[in-house]
Amino acid sequence: xxxxxxxxxxxxxxxxxxxxxMAETTxxxxxxxxxxxxxxxxxxxxxxxxxxxxxxxDWTVVVVGHHFAAGAGQP
Numbered sequence: 001x002x003x004x005x006x007x008x009x010x011x012x013x014x015x016x017x018x019x020x021x022m023a024e025t026t027x028x029x030x031x032x033x034x035x036x037x038x039x040x041x042x043x044x045x046x047x048x049x050x051x052x053x054x055x056x057x058d059w060t061v062v063v064v065g066h067h068f069a070a071g072a073g074q075p
Contacts, residue, residue, distance in 0.1 A: 001026060004049070004060045007034040016041035 001022065005011045011019075011031055023029040023043030034056060036046040049056050060073035 001028065001064075002030045002032065002060075002062045004055045004058060005031055005033040005036070006056055006059065008036050008040065011036065011040055016044075019044045 003019075011033065019029055019031065020041040020043055023041070028045065029043065030045040030047060031040050032047040032049055032055060034049055034051070036048050038046050040046040058073050060071065062071040063069065
């Protein structure tokens with residue numbers, strides 16, 4: 001599961017807990033955003049996005065499984 005959050009400030013405590021819980025049973029859970037840092041929550045991989053990255057303007061969720069794939073976004 002990959003999710004873009006614009007910035008770390010939108011990856012709050014409740015969201016961190018949910019994503020950490022998902023990371024316990026999911027192969028990859030990643031959060032992308034400005035100032036995200038490498039480990040924004042236990043088991044969650046963080047990706048820092050540069051200021052000019054177009055992903056900073058969108059909120060996106062992508063989920064890929066063995067027999068399922070889905071994505072959603074909102075600018």
